[in-house]
Each structure stands twice: as C-alpha cells, then as structure tokens.
Amino acid sequence: MTRKLFGTDGVRGTANTWPMTVDLAVSLGAAVGRYFRNEHTGVHRVVIGKDTRLSGYMFENALTAGLTSTGMNVLLLGPVPTPAVGLLTNSMRADLGIMISASHNPAADNGIKFFGPDGFKLSDAMEAEIEALVAEGVDPAKPGNIGRAKRIDDGRFRYQERLKSTLPSGLRLDGLRVVVDCANGAAYRTAPEVLWELGADVIAIGTVPDGLNINAECGSTHPAKAVEAVRTHGADLGICLDGDADRIIVIDETGEIVDGDQIMALLAARWAEEDRLKGGALVATVMSNLGLERFLQSRGLRLERTKVGDRYVVERMRAGGYNLGGEQSGHIVMTDFATTGDGLMAGLQVLSEMARTNRAASELTRNFAPVPQLLKNVRYGAEARPLEDPRVMAAIRDAEEKLLGKGRLLIRKSGTEPLIRVMAECEDDALLVSLVDGIVAEVETAAA
Known part of the structure; x- marks a missing residue:
C-alpha cells in the first residue's frame, strides 16, 4: 500500500493549498479517528499540540471537527514542542497524538504529524492505511457518541518537568550564561523557563511569535542572530531551536556553529x-x-x-x-x-557536560574533523521528474565513479519540500565542488 499524502514527517505543504487544506484536515481527522477507534475499545482520546503558525488555529479546529465526528475526545494542548506531544500522548493514556507544525519550514507552510499511543510516530504502513481511509470517507459516530473537546492548561509544565528530570539529580547550571533562540516557535516559553529554573543566566531571543515570524531569520536554520548574541553577551553556549523545537544547533563560546x-x-x-x-x-x-x-x-x-x-x-x-x-x-x-x-x-545534555x-x-563539541561535505538543493515543479532524466542519471554515474574509494555521493528528494538534495563528501575540495556543481547543473536543466 503506497502513501501519497504522507512524506518523511507527516503531511506537509503550504497552508490553504492541497494537501494542507481545511477539507483535507477534516477528512484526515475523521480517518485517523476511525482508524484508532476501530483498534481500541472504551473511551477514545487524542491530544493535539501545535506550533505558533497563524494557520495552526485553522487546522486545530478542522482536525477537532473530524476527530469528534468519529467519537474521539480531543485534548488541546496549545503551543508546545513536538516532543511534548509524544510524551503526553503516552502519559495521558491517549489513543493518538497529533502535532500541527511544519518544523523548520517558513510560516506559510504547515504540517500534521501523528503519534501512536506509545508516543512514537506512526509507521509507513499505518500511514498508508490511514490514507486509504481518507479515500473511503467519513464513518461518523452516532449522535450520542460524538466526541468532546477540552483545553489542557498544564501540558507545557508537565513537559518542562520531564526535561529537568533528564539531568542528574541536584545538577544546576549556575554560572552558565546561555543564549537560547526559540525561532518564534513552539518553545518560546518552555525553553527560557526551563533554563532559568535550572539556574542558568538566560538571554532569550525569538520569543515573540506573531503567527507569521516563525523561523524567520532565526532559529536553527538561521543562527546568525544567536551567534551575534553569544559574542555580544559573552555567553558560554548558544542553543538554536527550530519552529517545533525537535532539533537543535549549538553555538560554542567562540561563536562557532556546532551541528x-x-x-x-x-x-x-x-x-x-x-x-x-x-x-x-x-x-x-x-x-x-x-x-x-x-x-x-x-x-x-x-x-x-x-x-x-x-x-x-x-x-x-x-x-x-x-x-x-x-x-x-x-x-x-x-x-x-x-x-x-x-x-x-x-541542549540540556550538553550543558550538563559543561557543568559536570x-x-x-x-x-x-569539537570531537572530530569533518570530511569536507557539500550540499546543494534544487527546487523543481510538481510535474518535473529530474532524477529520471538520462543526463542527470549519467552525471550521477560519472560522479560515483570518480568518488570511488575517495568519498561518497547522496542524491535524494526531500520528503518535506519539492527539492532535490545533492550531497557529496570528499577530501579533495576541487573534485567535491566540481562533481556537485555538475550534477546540480543537470538537475536544474531537467527541472526547468
């Protein structure tokens, strides 16, 4: 069974453009509600979190409508990091968890990620079965069995306590000055509060979300402001999160970026x-x-x-x-x-090592010298199939032959955006640039 809606991390796209439409979100909510309702008995419960995108309100309501129509009770967490949804799905004994976020993507995008009752993301096979249910349509509950929706006010605090519990008992971050860039995203309150409660001197940026500024020149994909803040304030560490706070880039005390x-x-x-x-x-x-x-x-x-x-x-x-x-x-x-x-x-684990x-x-954080690596992205249209073009395929074969025993080549489609990613590693810088640029040129021609 194949998947068309789902990519590498749920369903994702530009808001109000297929597949990220209200109609699809209602159908998806109904399908996943039907799927988990059939798998379990008794009270059916789903938790929903979101990041700070403007379209999050729209998709939160649409998913709630679809889920409650099939008899699922919905617990709304509001803006919380993605890992909080995984944690709370399991700890609140829910049948299902949903995070509304497009992670590091621009504010115009959004996405829907699903977690099973154990708090882990769904498998490819489960996503394919849910897609099939979307195609079949809604199987509504009887009027007396329609689900309810309720706001949960303390979900963020439960998650914050879990974060602190991962450090050794009694360990504090006193004396450590930390810049944290929250990307105007889901951790805009959580991250500064946790660091402060552990004793760190916190300089927080990217903490004024307006629905449209998530990941905008800030966060893990745009660390320049955090680098400047580390240098300006003489910080011991910089922590850059992305829009849903499931990834991190660290900045050391010299302003160097650590991946x-x-x-x-x-x-x-x-x-x-x-x-x-x-x-x-x-x-x-x-x-x-x-x-x-x-x-x-x-x-x-x-x-x-x-x-x-x-x-x-x-x-x-x-x-x-x-x-x-x-x-x-x-x-x-x-x-x-x-x-x-x-x-x-x-980030807390890194700070723990610094304190210890x-x-x-x-x-x-400078444990090895990276082999020179070059990654370039090529955007392509919906109808283009650049990796099937004979000239692209020939360029890839030629590069693989030249890298044999010297490095490696990776060409792949992004699972979250219409991009072809061309990456190579090689200790010969000139060869590295030549091979990547050659393949990129052919992909751009094929994608035009």
Whole structure:
C-alpha cells in the first residue's frame, strides 16, 4: 500500500493549498479517528499540540471537527514542542497524538504529524492505511457518541518537568550564561523557563511569535542572530531551536556553529564511557558526516545509518535496542527519555557536560574533523521528474565513479519540500565542488 499524502514527517505543504487544506484536515481527522477507534475499545482520546503558525488555529479546529465526528475526545494542548506531544500522548493514556507544525519550514507552510499511543510516530504502513481511509470517507459516530473537546492548561509544565528530570539529580547550571533562540516557535516559553529554573543566566531571543515570524531569520536554520548574541553577551553556549523545537544547533563560546553530528559524538563517547550506550552504536542517517563514523570506529563503536528522517532513525533504534541516535540537522533522539527528537533536551545534555566537567563548549563539541561535505538543493515543479532524466542519471554515474574509494555521493528528494538534495563528501575540495556543481547543473536543466 503506497502513501501519497504522507512524506518523511507527516503531511506537509503550504497552508490553504492541497494537501494542507481545511477539507483535507477534516477528512484526515475523521480517518485517523476511525482508524484508532476501530483498534481500541472504551473511551477514545487524542491530544493535539501545535506550533505558533497563524494557520495552526485553522487546522486545530478542522482536525477537532473530524476527530469528534468519529467519537474521539480531543485534548488541546496549545503551543508546545513536538516532543511534548509524544510524551503526553503516552502519559495521558491517549489513543493518538497529533502535532500541527511544519518544523523548520517558513510560516506559510504547515504540517500534521501523528503519534501512536506509545508516543512514537506512526509507521509507513499505518500511514498508508490511514490514507486509504481518507479515500473511503467519513464513518461518523452516532449522535450520542460524538466526541468532546477540552483545553489542557498544564501540558507545557508537565513537559518542562520531564526535561529537568533528564539531568542528574541536584545538577544546576549556575554560572552558565546561555543564549537560547526559540525561532518564534513552539518553545518560546518552555525553553527560557526551563533554563532559568535550572539556574542558568538566560538571554532569550525569538520569543515573540506573531503567527507569521516563525523561523524567520532565526532559529536553527538561521543562527546568525544567536551567534551575534553569544559574542555580544559573552555567553558560554548558544542553543538554536527550530519552529517545533525537535532539533537543535549549538553555538560554542567562540561563536562557532556546532551541528548534530558533533553533539551526537559528544553524547555517544560520554555514554560509552559510562556503559550507557546500548548496543555499542549510534544510529544516524546517510547525511551524517564520514568524520563521525571514523570517530566512533576509533572508540570501538558503530554508526548505524538509515534513510533521512528522524522517524526512520527511531525505527532502527527500537528494532536494534539502541538508545541514542539523530540527524546532522540537529534531531537528537534519546529513547531513555523521549520518543522523538528533542532539541532542548539535547541542549540540556550538553550543558550538563559543561557543568559536570567545568570545560568550555568548544572543548566538548569539537570531537572530530569533518570530511569536507557539500550540499546543494534544487527546487523543481510538481510535474518535473529530474532524477529520471538520462543526463542527470549519467552525471550521477560519472560522479560515483570518480568518488570511488575517495568519498561518497547522496542524491535524494526531500520528503518535506519539492527539492532535490545533492550531497557529496570528499577530501579533495576541487573534485567535491566540481562533481556537485555538475550534477546540480543537470538537475536544474531537467527541472526547468
């Protein structure tokens, strides 16, 4: 069974443009309500969270209408980070969790992500079954069985307590000055409050959402303001979250940007020393740098690679019994504490190491020299099939031959945007640029 609505992280697109329309959201709510209503008996409950996008109000109401029409009771959390939805779905004994967010995308976009009763994202197979139900149409409940909707006021605080509980008992962040950029997104209150409660001196930016400024020149995809703030305030660490706070980029005290690979290297090495790294392996995607793999190998550890998407990282972790994984982009997954990527939780782990060792962020987060990596994106139209073009295919084959034994090449479609991502790694900078630019040129021609 194939999926057309769902990408690598739920359903996503521009608001009021298919598939992100009110009609589709109502149908999707009814379909997923029908799916989980049929799977369970008794009281049916779903929790819904959202980020700060203007269109979140619209989709929250539309999903609620679809869900209640099939007999699901809806608990509305309001603006909370994505990992809070995973946590609260499980802790509130819900049948289903929904996050309304397009993560790091611009404000005009939005998305719908689903979590099962265990707090983990749904599998491809489950999403395909839900798509089939969307096509079949609504199966409404009898009038007396229509669901109810209720606002939950303390969901954010429950999540904040969970975050603090992941640190060693009694550990405080006194004396550490931290810049946190909340991207005008879902963590705009949560992140500064948690850091302050743990004793940090907090400089918060990106905390004035207006519905249209989420991820706008701020957050993990635009860290320049946070870099400036770290340097201006002499901060010990900068934490940049994205719109739904499930990913992180760190800035050390010198203003250098630290990606997810370096954060995972720090945590993997530390956990291995403490005999906490299950299976002696870290799970990451094909995008993670070859330098990370070599770093792990030098310590007798393994890198398990998956296709792109933190959902696939989590699936591999659960299948293999691993407890640490993530993506170069900053999704860090720690299944001892959470069911999905959690940017703020990862930031707290870095701060914990700084407090425990009394070492600077730059010392802790420069664990390996990355192999030169170049990534370029090419946007394509809805009808274009650039990767099927013979000239593109020939350019890819030629690049693979030239990189044989020297590096690696990865060409893929984005699962969240109409982009072809062209990435290569090679220690020969000139060859790296030549090969990537050559493929990009052919893809642009084919996509025109």
